[in-house]
Amino acid sequence: MARITAGTATTDSFGLRAWQAVRAINPVYFIALVLLVWVGFRNPAFYQPDNFLTFLQRAAPLMILTAGQVFVLVSGGFDLSVGSVVTSTVIIGAILANNDPGATWWVILALLAGGLLIGLINGAVTTYLKVPSLIATLGMLLMARGVGLYWSGGAPRGYLPDNFRMWGRGGIEGLFGLRDFPYAVIVLVVFGVGYWLLLHKLNYGRQLLALGDNPRAARLSGVNVNLMRISAFVLCSMTAVIGGILLGGRGGVSIETGTGLEMQTIAAAVLGGTMLLGGRGSIPAAMAGALALELLFTLLNLLGLPKPLRDAVQGLIIIAAVAYTAYSTRRNR
Amino acid sequence: MTAISPPAAQPSAVGRARQWLRDRNVPPVYGILVIIFIVAILLDAFFGIDDELFILNQTILTNILVRSVALGIVAVGQTFVMVGASIDLSVAYLISVTAVGASYLMAGDPNRVWWTVLVLFVVGIVVGLINGTLITRLRINSLIATLGVGLILRGLLNATFENFAGSVPASFQTFAYGTIGPLPISVLVLFLVVLAGWFVLRRMRYGSHLYAVGGSEEVARLSGLRTERVLTMAHVICSVTAVLTGLFVVSRLRAGAPWVGTDGLYDLESIAATVIGGTALSGGKGGVWGTLAGVLIFSILDTMFNQIGIDAYMKQILRGAIIILAVGFYTFRSKAEQG
Structure with a gap:
C-alpha cells in the first residue's frame, strides 16, 4: 500500500504532501473509522469503556482468525477449513471436557494438537501432493466437520465447563477500574502483537512474504519453501482452534458455530489489502478489516435491518471495498 | 497429457492401450473412474447390506446417472469459468434463487411455466453479466467478487422467503421424473449439456478464445482478443447452467426452499468435480468430459456408501479424503509425466 512517490517532494505544497501522506494510509483504517463514528452516532453508549470492551470481546475471534488466515494468504494459499475447525473444536471440546472443570487444560492442549495435525495435513497435501490449497482445504473442510459430527452423532452433546468458557465470555473484574476486562481482549492483544512481530519484524515473515511473491526466487535465495508453506497452514489451523475456544466460550455448543467463517476471514483480510495468491499483506490492516466487518454487523443491527439483508449489505461492501482497492493500486502504478 | 513417450521397439499391450487413449484425448480421470467403479463393485459384493449387487440392478445404475444431473449441469458451467482461469462461488445461491423463484412464480399453474422459465434464465444471464463485469472491468478477484454476489443473492432471498414457497405444476416435474423409453429425460x-459444452469449447472459435484467455490473459489481449468479453461470456454460461440445475432441483423437490442450493454444496462440489476432471485452477486446460467423469465419481461413491450402509457424517469424511486423494493422484501423475 505504502508506495513511495518519486522525488520532487521539495517543490510540493504542504497540502499536496499531506494528501499524499493520507493516500499512503491503507483505506481500511478509514473504513473502520467511519463505521466506528457511525455506530457511535446511532448509539452514543457504544463509546462507554465497558460497552466498547464487550464489542471488542465479540469481535476478537474473527480478528484473531483473520490474522491466522493472513499467514496462509500471503504465502500464496487459501485455508477454507477454518470454519470447520472452529465448529469441531467446540463440538469435540464439549464431548471431551463434558462439564468437568479439571479436564479443561488437557482438553485445550488436545484441541491444539488436533489443530496442529490438521495444519500439517493441509500443508503436506499442498506441498508434497501438489494439490491446490483451495481443493486441499476444501477436502479438509468436509473432513474436519465430518469428524466433529461423526463423534457427536450429529447433534451437540456435553457441556463446556465454566473455566473453559471463561476465555470467551469471562473477564477480570475491576482491572483498570472497569466492571469487567474480557479475557478475549487480552488474548486478542497478545495474538495481534505476536503475529504482527512474526510477519513484519522477524525473518520468518520476510521469508513468507518473499515466498508468496515469487516462490522460485524465494527457493533460489535459500528459503525452505516447503517448510514455510506447511508452517503457515499449521499457524492458521492452530489459530482456528484458539478462535473456536473463544467462540465456544461466548456462544456455547452449536454445530453452526464456525459456519461461513472461512469466507469471512478471507474477505476481512482482502478488505485489509491482503493480496490473494500471495506476496502482500499486513496483520494490523487485516485485523482492522475484521473489525470493520464486525462494526458493520453492529451498525446494520442498530439500523434495524433484518438479519438476511445484512448478508446482502456485507456482500455489497466487500465488493465495493475490494473494487476500490483494486482501482487505487492500479492508479498508483 | 501430450507428453511424447519414448519410441519403444515392442510396446506392450498396456502401453499400446494407453497410447490409443492418449491419441483420442481421453482425460486420465477416466482411469480413476474405472478404478473407483471396480472398487465400488468389490466393496458392494463383500460388505453390501443386501445380497443384491448394484451393478446388476438397473434402477440403481439409472439412479447413479440421475444423481449426477444436478451437479453435472452446473459443473459444465463451472468448467467454462475455470478454463478461463476464473471461479464462480455464486452458483449455489443462484440455484436456490432459481428453485424458490420457480415454485413461487409458477404457483402450481401449468400455464405459467414458460414465462417463469424465461424470467429465470434472464435472471441467470444478468447474474452472469454482473459477475463478469465485476471481475473483468472492476478487476476484482473472482473468488471475492462471486462470493460477494452470492452473499447478496442469499440475503435478498432469505429476506423474502423463509421456507418452501409455492410449488411447480405436475407437468413441470416431467423434467426430473419423465422418461423416454428406458432413458430418463x-x-x-x-x-x-455436456455435448453442447464440448462443442462450444472444442469446435467453436469462442472455445479457443476462452482457452487462450485462461492460458495467459496478457498474451490473449496482445494478440487482439477482447478478453473481457470472452471471460464475461463464460460467466454468463456458468450462471445459465446454474439456473438449469435449479430448475432440475425444484422439479425433483416440487417446491423450492432457500437452502436447497447451499445445502447441496453445489459451489464447492462443482469446483471439486471440475478439478478432479483435470481442469486446472490456473486455467487454460481441461474440458467438460473430464468434469463429467468427476461428477460420476461423486455419484458412484454416494451410491456405494448407501449400499454398504455408511453413516452420513462418515460419508463427509470419506468424501473430503477422496477429493484430496483424487486430485493428488492427478497432479502427482501429471508432474511425473512432465519429468
Whole structure:
C-alpha cells in the first residue's frame, strides 16, 4: 500500500504532501473509522469503556482468525477449513471436557494438537501432493466437520465447563477500574502483537512474504519453501482452534458455530489489502478489516435491518471495498 | 497429457492401450473412474447390506446417472469459468434463487411455466453479466467478487422467503421424473449439456478464445482478443447452467426452499468435480468430459456408501479424503509425466 512517490517532494505544497501522506494510509483504517463514528452516532453508549470492551470481546475471534488466515494468504494459499475447525473444536471440546472443570487444560492442549495435525495435513497435501490449497482445504473442510459430527452423532452433546468458557465470555473484574476486562481482549492483544512481530519484524515473515511473491526466487535465495508453506497452514489451523475456544466460550455448543467463517476471514483480510495468491499483506490492516466487518454487523443491527439483508449489505461492501482497492493500486502504478 | 513417450521397439499391450487413449484425448480421470467403479463393485459384493449387487440392478445404475444431473449441469458451467482461469462461488445461491423463484412464480399453474422459465434464465444471464463485469472491468478477484454476489443473492432471498414457497405444476416435474423409453429425460438433458459444452469449447472459435484467455490473459489481449468479453461470456454460461440445475432441483423437490442450493454444496462440489476432471485452477486446460467423469465419481461413491450402509457424517469424511486423494493422484501423475 505504502508506495513511495518519486522525488520532487521539495517543490510540493504542504497540502499536496499531506494528501499524499493520507493516500499512503491503507483505506481500511478509514473504513473502520467511519463505521466506528457511525455506530457511535446511532448509539452514543457504544463509546462507554465497558460497552466498547464487550464489542471488542465479540469481535476478537474473527480478528484473531483473520490474522491466522493472513499467514496462509500471503504465502500464496487459501485455508477454507477454518470454519470447520472452529465448529469441531467446540463440538469435540464439549464431548471431551463434558462439564468437568479439571479436564479443561488437557482438553485445550488436545484441541491444539488436533489443530496442529490438521495444519500439517493441509500443508503436506499442498506441498508434497501438489494439490491446490483451495481443493486441499476444501477436502479438509468436509473432513474436519465430518469428524466433529461423526463423534457427536450429529447433534451437540456435553457441556463446556465454566473455566473453559471463561476465555470467551469471562473477564477480570475491576482491572483498570472497569466492571469487567474480557479475557478475549487480552488474548486478542497478545495474538495481534505476536503475529504482527512474526510477519513484519522477524525473518520468518520476510521469508513468507518473499515466498508468496515469487516462490522460485524465494527457493533460489535459500528459503525452505516447503517448510514455510506447511508452517503457515499449521499457524492458521492452530489459530482456528484458539478462535473456536473463544467462540465456544461466548456462544456455547452449536454445530453452526464456525459456519461461513472461512469466507469471512478471507474477505476481512482482502478488505485489509491482503493480496490473494500471495506476496502482500499486513496483520494490523487485516485485523482492522475484521473489525470493520464486525462494526458493520453492529451498525446494520442498530439500523434495524433484518438479519438476511445484512448478508446482502456485507456482500455489497466487500465488493465495493475490494473494487476500490483494486482501482487505487492500479492508479498508483 | 501430450507428453511424447519414448519410441519403444515392442510396446506392450498396456502401453499400446494407453497410447490409443492418449491419441483420442481421453482425460486420465477416466482411469480413476474405472478404478473407483471396480472398487465400488468389490466393496458392494463383500460388505453390501443386501445380497443384491448394484451393478446388476438397473434402477440403481439409472439412479447413479440421475444423481449426477444436478451437479453435472452446473459443473459444465463451472468448467467454462475455470478454463478461463476464473471461479464462480455464486452458483449455489443462484440455484436456490432459481428453485424458490420457480415454485413461487409458477404457483402450481401449468400455464405459467414458460414465462417463469424465461424470467429465470434472464435472471441467470444478468447474474452472469454482473459477475463478469465485476471481475473483468472492476478487476476484482473472482473468488471475492462471486462470493460477494452470492452473499447478496442469499440475503435478498432469505429476506423474502423463509421456507418452501409455492410449488411447480405436475407437468413441470416431467423434467426430473419423465422418461423416454428406458432413458430418463434429465439424464438426456445432462448429456446434451455436456455435448453442447464440448462443442462450444472444442469446435467453436469462442472455445479457443476462452482457452487462450485462461492460458495467459496478457498474451490473449496482445494478440487482439477482447478478453473481457470472452471471460464475461463464460460467466454468463456458468450462471445459465446454474439456473438449469435449479430448475432440475425444484422439479425433483416440487417446491423450492432457500437452502436447497447451499445445502447441496453445489459451489464447492462443482469446483471439486471440475478439478478432479483435470481442469486446472490456473486455467487454460481441461474440458467438460473430464468434469463429467468427476461428477460420476461423486455419484458412484454416494451410491456405494448407501449400499454398504455408511453413516452420513462418515460419508463427509470419506468424501473430503477422496477429493484430496483424487486430485493428488492427478497432479502427482501429471508432474511425473512432465519429468
